[in-house]
Amino acid sequence: MTKENKLQIIPLGGLGEIGKNMTIIRYNNQILIIDVGMAFPDDDMPGIDVVIPDMTYIMENKDLVLGVLITHGHEDHIGALPYLLRNLDVPVYGTRLALGIIQTKLNEAKLSNVRTVEIAPRDSVKLGVFKVEFINVSHSIPGAVGLAIHTPLGTVVHTGDFKLDHTPASGEMLDVHKFAELGDRGVLCLLSDSTNVERTGFTPSEKFVGQNIDEAFSSAEGRIIFASFASNVNRLQQAILAAHKYNRKVAVVGRSMVNVVDIASDLGYLDIPEDTLVEVDEIVNLPVEEVCILTTGSQGEPMSALTRMAQHDHRQISISPGDTVIISASPIPGNEKAVARNIDMLFKLGAKVIYEHISGMHVSGHASQEELKLMISMVKPRYFLPVHGEYRMLMKHADLAGELGIPKENTFIAEIGNVIEFTRHGARIADKVTSGRVLIDGLGIGDVGNIVLRDRKQLSQDGILIIVLTLNGANGSILSGPDIVTRGFVYVRESEPMLDEVKENTRRIMARCQQNGIREWASLKNQIRDGVGKQLYDKTKRRPMIIPIIQEVKGL
């Protein structure tokens, strides 16, 4: 009897969360990886730089991996690639722009010799038992594709991030014909982008923003400062064309913006009319009405160019009355306050600020409900796995599929690590593999865990109070101290009487311990921590972290 053939889909990121998208497709002993994304840290991860998926499962099955398929060049789809490729030598498949952006990342990570394979929409690639087709989709970055992965047990379609844009700013619209053809031939399982499933109707076209950009450029009198995501090349394209149309030169500011403009124009994704681009230091020589500055900082990022301008702290550009600042992006959840602060500061500097809330200067790159329904209707999958979304979004997406006739038992609301297993007989969630988040802090990969984070949180709430004592090793008497050092708790200067009381209290506690014959340091420290903790809480209603440190001098 031969073993039954199995197709497994194993999401390692992007389900029950936004970001760090990564999915495994496994057929018996052959593995494909779709996307290797990162996420930004939550509020409850202070000091963390980025979050990547736990890749234990891949490392345990290293030899089975045939390749990595990249749907597009956004950080939440490629950001963790260096961490994977450091430990795994497999080819990476992506469109020209995606590979261009990836190459920059690999260079920064000093990873050479990575094999990359450029693909284009409608290409197909044979990888082991799999045949992979790449399908053009519209998104907020060019060169975005969905995937059809043909396996002996059926075809798996992964939309990647997508929207249906009938009038994209450049390139072809979403390849409805291919999706429809796949649907006609029969699709086993559809994995579809749930990011905007809470929005009714259709997501507006990128061209809609183009019209508003044109209008704003046509009436602006002073300089125009245009902030957007660097990777939104079509948005930049529309701004550059408007600048050209209204006789403005374009300067590019901010590291990632400079990078992407370089890559995208080199690779033919960005069409910059001759003599349009100027260096930043040349703009001082131009009349204000001939200047357009493309900049990073649309999310209010603390170190970004636009934030520095708003804080009047940019080396080359100071905002003046008459400037028009266009923020062509929505705040990502969590960034609302930082973006609003920037807008306020820019207004205060005298700029006219045009921002998304009231301007039509941004549209999403993700499909709303009607587009999601269309995708399901075109692909007509037997099974449905909503991806790229928090739990409530996956639920909502499953509801939509239900309305379109996908039976509830054929829809999987899965968690990362779940193994969704298909055989000739059906599909089920069969298993759970190691999965989760790995926190990156500086050079440390995964070395910051719950205890360190808990300590950081406590430290940030009420600070720390350190009590240092040197004891005579011979008899336990105090040779020096108690000395108090405190940070983030109270102003030392104003709190000296209270800190003197803490010293007094510590001496009393030590004396009592002496009397009671308590000599072990652990007990002494506990007594001090409890006694001083109570004293401080009664006095201030705060709970600083209390660290008693005891040293001992022997042989006196």
Next chain:
Amino acid sequence: MTKENKLQIIPLGGLGEIGKNMTIIRYNNQILIIDVGMAFPDDDMPGIDVVIPDMTYIMENKDLVLGVLITHGHEDHIGALPYLLRNLDVPVYGTRLALGIIQTKLNEAKLSNVRTVEIAPRDSVKLGVFKVEFINVSHSIPGAVGLAIHTPLGTVVHTGDFKLDHTPASGEMLDVHKFAELGDRGVLCLLSDSTNVERTGFTPSEKFVGQNIDEAFSSAEGRIIFASFASNVNRLQQAILAAHKYNRKVAVVGRSMVNVVDIASDLGYLDIPEDTLVEVDEIVNLPVEEVCILTTGSQGEPMSALTRMAQHDHRQISISPGDTVIISASPIPGNEKAVARNIDMLFKLGAKVIYEHISGMHVSGHASQEELKLMISMVKPRYFLPVHGEYRMLMKHADLAGELGIPKENTFIAEIGNVIEFTRHGARIADKVTSGRVLIDGLGIGDVGNIVLRDRKQLSQDGILIIVLTLNGANGSILSGPDIVTRGFVYVRESEPMLDEVKENTRRIMARCQQNGIREWASLKNQIRDGVGKQLYDKTKRRPMIIPIIQEVKGL
């Protein structure tokens, strides 16, 4: 020659920010205070409980204050009252509900003997030279009023927080007749609520939510858990009536919800049909379809009842499949992620969650653009001072006023502390008084400032590393240590080799200092801080706070 009569408006909070609303009206030597609100701390104020206005100006002019006028009982209008009334004995004027909520606050703060004066819409009160009229407005709490303050130099109208609700869930609609009458007679200056100035059109009526509540209640099969702001009494009223209509008993959960339901029903603002209210522990005896639970936690507050339920951590209520949870509130900016987390967890527990994004379960209590225009058109003020908003909102509100014919030079985009001064001859920003924010942390009022906050932020990013040494006072040699204690930086267990290197490095630095004759502790500490800081950054790319502590034993 007599001194010229002056009317001054001095905002002490609520301009350039959301929250801590507080405004001074001064005529020569007589002062009225409008509202005394608090704000919630920003992300950059870790550990801070609440923020109140700097009241220095009032304390310097204590004897001139005639009274405090309260527009309504929300925390951003009354939250700082205890801090004011602890130092100032003046009467507080407010509607019955506002005073009811204030009384609870004063009791908690152990402030007795505060003089309160109950007023009702259309009442007028004489206070020194001022005549104050109270004007009914609609808002997300009953008993909300605007103010007309008649002074010898003209009438000042303050809208308070308001919306124009043609079909309020209870009470009268906004008193358009009174505002129109004031406009007819001539108004010197209008202060108007800018909170929703970025929204076009009209804010929907509270009745609209009522219809959606009714619909949800009519079709729910299991228990209903209804989360809202405790102070939104009309919202609670609609939920209670729907519960009664569909034969459900109501249990109230969460301290503030219990408080407000008590106060509002005692004072006649909340009409609870007989036999509707039950104790929480009685609901277990009821069939699920006869249960409705009113709860706090609509903002995802960590300790709130709904958050505990979502975390399966509530003492009395566990969410089960079949329960319907209605979140009848929008997330306040900054709370989006916490609210979303709750929704996800409730879904995971099997509940059906109806939340604002896709449900019509909430409407704002603040006027949108068309209502704001109507207010300006009715009141026809000579001068206009937009209040209650961040800078860009005040700007936008000023633009609206401009469209309605208020000349730019008669509109003041002011900051807190600005003195807007009116004389017979005109108006101008004449001066600036002490103003700002005072941070409350535990019992400390204003003792946490920039240095403490900066330390807390640094501690939260990369933690702390403490290096302790005991030296021989005679010759500076090391008697004990260096010992290392670290929190929030790395796992100690995994990092012992690195911490050993830090000890080694510290010994080397001390030896070098000995050789070079460096003995002052400040220099020794600087050398250690710099040397170890560099070592750790090279090794980890992190910058923990480094605290060298030196003790000395003398007379050996």
